[in-house]
Amino acid sequence: MKKLYQFEWHGISLNDIDAFSKSLPSKSFYNKFYEKLFEKYNGFYELDEDWLKYKNEVANCLNSHLKNKINVLSIGSGIGIVENTLTKLNPNLRITAIEPSENASRWVKDNPNIAVVNGYFPKCLKREFSFDFVYANSIDYVFNEQEYRDFLKSLVDCGVSEFLVISSANYNTWVSIKLFVKEILGAMGIINKQDNGQFWGYLRSKIEHIEAMQRSGFNDVKITKLGTDTIFIKGKI
Numbered sequence: 001m002k003k004l005y006q007f008e009w010h011g012i013s014l015n016d017i018d019a020f021s022k023s024l025p026s027k028s029f030y031n032k033f034y035e036k037l038f039e040k041y042n043g044f045y046e047l048d049e050d051w052l053k054y055k056n057e058v059a060n061c062l063n064s065h066l067k068n069k070i071n072v073l074s075i076g077s078g079i080g081i082v083e084n085t086l087t088k089l090n091p092n093l094r095i096t097a098i099e100p101s102e103n104a105s106r107w108v109k110d111n112p113n114i115a116v117v118n119g120y121f122p123k124c125l126k127r128e129f130s131f132d133f134v135y136a137n138s139i140d141y142v143f144n145e146q147e148y149r150d151f152l153k154s155l156v157d158c159g160v161s162e163f164l165v166i167s168s169a170n171y172n173t174w175v176s177i178k179l180f181v182k183e184i185l186g187a188m189g190i191i192n193k194q195d196n197g198q199f200w201g202y203l204r205s206k207i208e209h210i211e212a213m214q215r216s217g218f219n220d221v222k223i224t225k226l227g228t229d230t231i232f233i234k235g236k237i
């Protein structure tokens with residue numbers, strides 16, 4: 001696992017949310033970030049074109065995993081862009097979208113196929129729940145090793161027998177070369193070694209994902225790739 005640092009997100013400097021810190025962003029950090037996002041943009045359509053294209057690709061690929069599943073749970077849905085696209089691709093879908101930040105879902109609140117639940121899995125759900133399909137898109141980076149295992153184990157304990165993680169926080173050969181070059185340039189004084197930006201989370205290798213899944217009880221793990229940076233990790237009991 002490698003630490004991931006970030007300077008900006010959606011064209012908003014993270015330094016404008018809070019001074020860059022070596023602690024992971026808290027819920028209030030994300031809340032403040034989403035407030036700024038909604039000040040700057042009026043709808044999905046105003047966000048960066050390449051980012052929209054990428055999320056559209058993710059939604060299409062995810063849709064192919066859903067097949068005839070109807071009752072879907074998304075954990076950590078953010079502004080709900082992928083969920084919104086999924087309901088356009090399949091108007092029969094009923095998506096429960098869990099997101100800790102209360103203000104993130106503004107652009108999907110009128111979508112009748114999406115029910116946003118604020119909080120953390122599994123506490124924010126009713127004690128007895130059942131979904132045809134459960135996934136988490138781009139939230140794996142927020143968890144350290146123990147938290148990731150605990151999160152995956154909580155799914156198993158709640159009776160989830162198949163779980164899909166979509167991750168773009170990959171520690172692969174290309175990323176390791178980039179980080180190595182950055183370290184060398186820092187050591188040579190060519191770039192500022194301290195100038196890392198906001199600590200954003202963790203990059204994981206495929207092996208680390210597989211190990212975390214298996215140790216939590218998802219014994220059958222399959223990984224597929226989308227483009228250069230994104231992997232779909234599907235775990236089954």
Ligand SMILES: C[S@@+](CC[C@H](N)C(=O)[O-])C[C@H]1O[C@@H](n2cnc3c(N)ncnc32)[C@H](O)[C@@H]1O
Pocket residue numbers: 030075076077078079080081082098099100101104120121136137138139142
């Ligand atoms: C990079 S965003 C991804 C949002 C969305 N899934 C997407 O792909 O656009 C990460 C989201 O994870 C949420 N998050 C942070 N900690 C979480 C946790 N423990 N469980 C679920 N979501 C979490 C944040 O509030 C944030 O909205």
